[in-house]
Amino acid sequence: MSQARLIDGTSLARRIVADTAERAADLTERTGTAPCLATVLVGEDPASVTYVRMKRNRCRKAGIESRQVELPADTTTEELVGALRSLSDDPGVHGILLQHPMGEHIDERAAFEAIAPEKDVDGVTFASFATMSFGLPGFVSCTPGGIMRLLDEYGVDPSGKRAVVVGRSAILGKPAGMLLLARDATVTYCHSRTRDLSSVVREADLVVAAVGRPRLIRGEDIKPGAVVIDAGYNPGNVGDVDFDSAVERAGLITPVPGGVGPMTIATLLEQTVAAAARQLGV
Numbered sequence: 001m002s003q004a005r006l007i008d009g010t011s012l013a014r015r016i017v018a019d020t021a022e023r024a025a026d027l028t029e030r031t032g033t034a035p036c037l038a039t040v041l042v043g044e045d046p047a048s049v050t051y052v053r054m055k056r057n058r059c060r061k062a063g064i065e066s067r068q069v070e071l072p073a074d075t076t077t078e079e080l081v082g083a084l085r086s087l088s089d090d091p092g093v094h095g096i097l098l099q100h101p102m103g104e105h106i107d108e109r110a111a112f113e114a115i116a117p118e119k120d121v122d123g124v125t126f127a128s129f130a131t132m133s134f135g136l137p138g139f140v141s142c143t144p145g146g147i148m149r150l151l152d153e154y155g156v157d158p159s160g161k162r163a164v165v166v167g168r169s170a171i172l173g174k175p176a177g178m179l180l181l182a183r184d185a186t187v188t189y190c191h192s193r194t195r196d197l198s199s200v201v202r203e204a205d206l207v208v209a210a211v212g213r214p215r216l217i218r219g220e221d222i223k224p225g226a227v228v229i230d231a232g233y234n235p236g237n238v239g240d241v242d243f244d245s246a247v248e249r250a251g252l253i254t255p256v257p258g259g260v261g262p263m264t265i266a267t268l269l270e271q272t273v274a275a276a277a278r279q280l281g282v
């Protein structure tokens with residue numbers, strides 16, 4: 001059996017960030033204002049701290065300002081909503097990122113909905129979900145948006161394909177399935193109550209693993225020649241797909257690291273500059 005071709009997210013992300021940096025510089029020159037992303041972090045979850053740091057570093061390199069809001073782990077939903085509303089009202093902030101997860105006691109939906117739709121560069125509000133689902137212009141959830149860019153880059157047309165999305169989170173699985181549906185894939189969602197996951201996944205021409213369970217999907221679950229997108233982020237940079245066995249069966253596969261992850265941040269930066277351009281009237 002031949003080995004799958006690897007999907008290189010690092011190199012596409014690098015190109016998108018370079019292009020975004022040029023647009024940020026142009027916008028700054030024309031308006032005298034640099035695009036600005038507010039990052040909001042609740043608590044000190046080490047992975048979240050790392051992701052926010054990565055996002056702010058990439059912003060800096062791309063000429064995007066960032067404003068860091070760090071809130072204690074015991075922040076209430078009301079306090080978080082208040083902080084997000086004030087960023088939404090602040091004309092100096094063009095995009096808002098609320099890092100996920102934010103603590104079990106927080107009403108996540110109430111928090112997401114406190115982000116003004118025009119600043120929802122992470123694509124987490126109902127308004128963004130609606131435009132995304134109908135294939136209309138708007139902000140997409142960053143990881144699913146990045147996945148679609150990778151598919152396009154590698155010539156994978158979802159139309160007519162059987163796509164299986166493993167996971168149904170608000171920021172990942174659900175929007176990934178809706179973006180695939182908007183591109184005419186036949187989409188099945190799998191989740192914790194799905195019976196015989198392996199047999200469902202085995203039907204798929206395109207698998208998106210987005211559940212947060214290390215190496216859940218194994219080579220024997222993959223239809224020979226299928227496209228395998230591993231959007232799982234687990235401690236130690238381990239994906240939801242057992243890469244070593246899946247690479248023997250798939251036609252195309254994303255590695256972890258170096259696949260979907262870098263595209264998440266590239267999409268965030270790109271959407272921040274687009275939001276700033278719109279708000280600055282350019």
Ligand SMILES: Nc1nc2c(c(=O)[nH]1)N[C@@H](CN(C=O)c1ccc(C(=O)N[C@@H](CCC(=O)O)C(=O)O)cc1)CN2
Pocket residue numbers: 051052097098099100101122142143171233237256257258259260261262263264265
């Ligand atoms: N509000 C959000 N919260 C979270 C999101 C999100 O898109 N919006 N996604 C995930 C995690 N995440 C960003 O927040 C993220 C995960 C992984 C990467 C990444 O680039 N990973 C690299 C490896 C990095 C390393 O070497 O440590 C890779 O895969 O190559 C970026 C972003 C959860 N929360």
